[in-house]
Amino acid sequence: MTTQELPTLLTSRLRLRTVAEDDVAHVRDLYSRPEVTEFIGTADWVETTREQALSRIARYRAAAGTATGIWLIETLEEHQPAGFALLKPIPWSRHLTAPDDGTAPEPPQDLEIGWHLHPDTWGQGYATESARALLAHARRHRLDHLVAVTHRENLASQRVATRIGMTHRGTTDRYYDTTCELFTIEL
Numbered sequence: 001m002t003t004q005e006l007p008t009l010l011t012s013r014l015r016l017r018t019v020a021e022d023d024v025a026h027v028r029d030l031y032s033r034p035e036v037t038e039f040i041g042t043a044d045w046v047e048t049t050r051e052q053a054l055s056r057i058a059r060y061r062a063a064a065g066t067a068t069g070i071w072l073i074e075t076l077e078e079h080q081p082a083g084f085a086l087l088k089p090i091p092w093s094r095h096l097t098a099p100d101d102g103t104a105p106e107p108p109q110d111l112e113i114g115w116h117l118h119p120d121t122w123g124q125g126y127a128t129e130s131a132r133a134l135l136a137h138a139r140r141h142r143l144d145h146l147v148a149v150t151h152r153e154n155l156a157s158q159r160v161a162t163r164i165g166m167t168h169r170g171t172t173d174r175y176y177d178t179t180c181e182l183f184t185i186e187l
């Protein structure tokens with residue numbers, strides 16, 4: 001793998017770092033759980049195979065940008081992987097990017113902050129702690145505006161968004177070809 005490494009981000013209990021092929025067992029376990037994937041994407045899905053986990057690791061590594069990326073979260077004390085924290089361009093819904101004559105430029109993408117935590121770690125504030133580390137990272141890189149989107153019923157994720165200081169803006173259909181709850185923050 002030749003993709004660039006993300007800067008390691010430290011919090012009081014967690015380390016956020018680049019995911020590696022060695023993390024395959026964790027990634028496979030995480031995304032094979034319906035309670036994790038329930039509110040990620042619009043279709044019912046799980047990924048159960050090692051090949052799917054390796055392919056996801058490659059995609060996550062390739063998502064590394066100048067200030068953006070997808071970080072693996074691990075506990076500082078036990079080095080236990082706990083899921084992922086995301087800071088990345090969010091895809092526009094097709095109706096915003098497919099002009100009839102094909103000439104209009106695609107609008108610049110918004111940046112999305114997100115969190116996928118392992119159920120064994122839920123309820124300990126890890127998503128909030130990781131997200132705050134990403135906010136600080138975003139501020140250091142002079143990013144000025146972030147969005148988060150959640151499924152209408154994903155109250156835990158909405159709670160994380162508001163706890164880190166995001167404002168609920170109602171629903172939007174601007175992203176992911178679906179309708180979701182929109183949260184925004186100015187940094």
Ligand SMILES: CC(C)(COP(=O)(O)OP(=O)(O)OC[C@H]1O[C@@H](n2cnc3c(N)ncnc32)[C@H](O)[C@@H]1OP(=O)(O)O)[C@@H](O)C(=O)NCCC(=O)NCCS
Pocket residue numbers: 035036037039040083114115116117118121122123124125126127128129149150151154155156157159160163
């Ligand atoms: C959403 C998720 C990231 C939360 O992770 P976490 O580490 O448990 O989050 P935290 O402990 O930092 O905070 C969770 C908050 O949600 C609250 N919460 C949890 N379940 C809840 C529920 N069913 N209804 C309302 N609030 C809920 C918790 O009480 C906590 O708020 P509080 O600290 O003010 O009490 C985790 O459940 C997850 O990864 N889910 C699967 C993937 C996913 O849905 N990601 C988000 C996609 S938008």
